Amino acid sequence: MEINGVEIEDTFAEAFGIQVSRVLVTAATKKLAKIAATEATGYGTSVIGCPAEAGIDGYVPPQDTPDGRPGYTIMICNPTQKKLDHELLERIGMGILTAPTTAVFDALDDADEKLKIGFKLKFFGDGFEKEVEVGGRMVNSIPIMSGDFLIDSEFGIKKGVAGGNFFILGDSPASALIAAETAVDAIMSVEGTITPFPGGMVASGSKVGSNKYKFLNASTNEKMCVTLKDEVEDTEIPADVNGIYEIVIDGVNEEAVKEAMKEGIKAACTVTGIKKISAGNYGGSLGAYQIKLQELF
Template sequence: MEINGVEIKDNYAEAFEIKATRLLVTAATKKLAKIAATEATGYGTSVIGCPAEAGIDCYMPPSETPDGRPGYVIMICNSSKKKLDHELLERIGMCILTAPTTAVFDMLDDADDKFKTGFKLKFFGDGYEEKLDIDGRTIHSIPIMSGDFLVESEFGWKKAVAGGNFFIMAKTKMEGLVAAEVAVDAIANVKGAITPFPGGMVASGSKVGCNSYDFLDASTNEKMCVTLKEKVAETEIREDVDGVFEIVIDGVDEAAVREAMKQGIAAACTVAGVIEINAGNFGGNLGAYKIQLQDLF
């Protein structure tokens, strides 16, 4: 199968279940909202080593937010409900409450259950906190130096899907980089999906386990390393490919991940120099979701 002359491999991305929250961070200006959202989603690329997977989902204009101010929707994910509860409390408390003029609202409509995050944070008000109703939401108003910090009392979480992915294989590194950036921009338009790695792009694709060292749970994916294609017998990189980038996607459900993969791949295939689109999987040993690349189109 080909799209714009780019080969779409007969392969699948192996995704797995994760638990996710989806929240809206608003502020007095779009710039301040973006700063707070970025801080709250930091150190959140992969649960292999990070305490959560996190990223910015989409921008929401003032006309669509509960408090009539600009905001960004973010997602925070973890495989453990207990750890996700902790991460939500820490990231809102340390990264958003501390940011100028912010407020935080729950944005998950179909939650499996809820965390009492805002209820816990209200005690920072030392007895001066107040309870408000904004757009039918229970909000805690916490006095801080710059005014009042507003946080919804409860935040929903649900079973979601992590690890959707595809590899962009290009003639050169720069052509692959351009294609990856174009793909990430396209995915940004899919609500309910995030690309948690830096700039949405993965430079260091990994595999489960390690061939040489038994103390590592994950290590470099040597079959997809451009500098090893002449050293590794099982390399999956063509001779004419010198640029490889992976895009990893988390979503509120499988449909969101599939749509993000579809839009990202289609966008990447418009860039000159892109030769092939592939995907990463672990032979069915990691996750229950097997998203066939060719079935997306």
């Protein structure tokens, strides 16, 4: 199968279940809202080493937010409910409450459960906290130096999907990078998904475990390292490929991840020099979801 002359390999991306939250951060300006959203989602690339996977879902204009101010939806994900509760409390408390003019609202419509994040954070008000109505909902109002910080009492979580992915193989490092950036831009239009790695792009790649060092949970995917293609006997890199990037996607459900993968792959295939689209899997041993690339189209 080909798209714009780019081969779509007959393989699948192996994804796994994860607990997902979706939070709306608003502020007086779009710039301030994005700063807070960025702070709250930092150090959130992969649960291989990070305490959560996190990223910005998308921009929300003032007419669509409870307080009539610009905002961004963010997603914070963790394999367990207990750890996600902890991450939400710390990331909102330290990354958003501390940021100028911000407010925080639950943005997950079909939650499986609710966590009392705002109820816990309200005690920062030291007895001066109160409830107020904003946009038809009752929220906690916490007095802080710059004014009042507003936050919903409860935030929904649900079982989502993490690790949806595809590899972009280009004839040069530049073509692969441009295609990866183009793919991430396209994925931003798919609501309920994030690309948690820096700039949405994975430079490192990895495999489960290690061939040599047994103390590692993950190590370099030597079969997909362009500088090793002449050294590794079972390399998976074609001779005309000299640049590779991976895009990893987390979503509120499998359908959202599939849509993001589809849009990202289509966008990547518009870039000159892209030779092939592949995906990462471990034969089904890592996760319960097998998203077949060719079936996306």
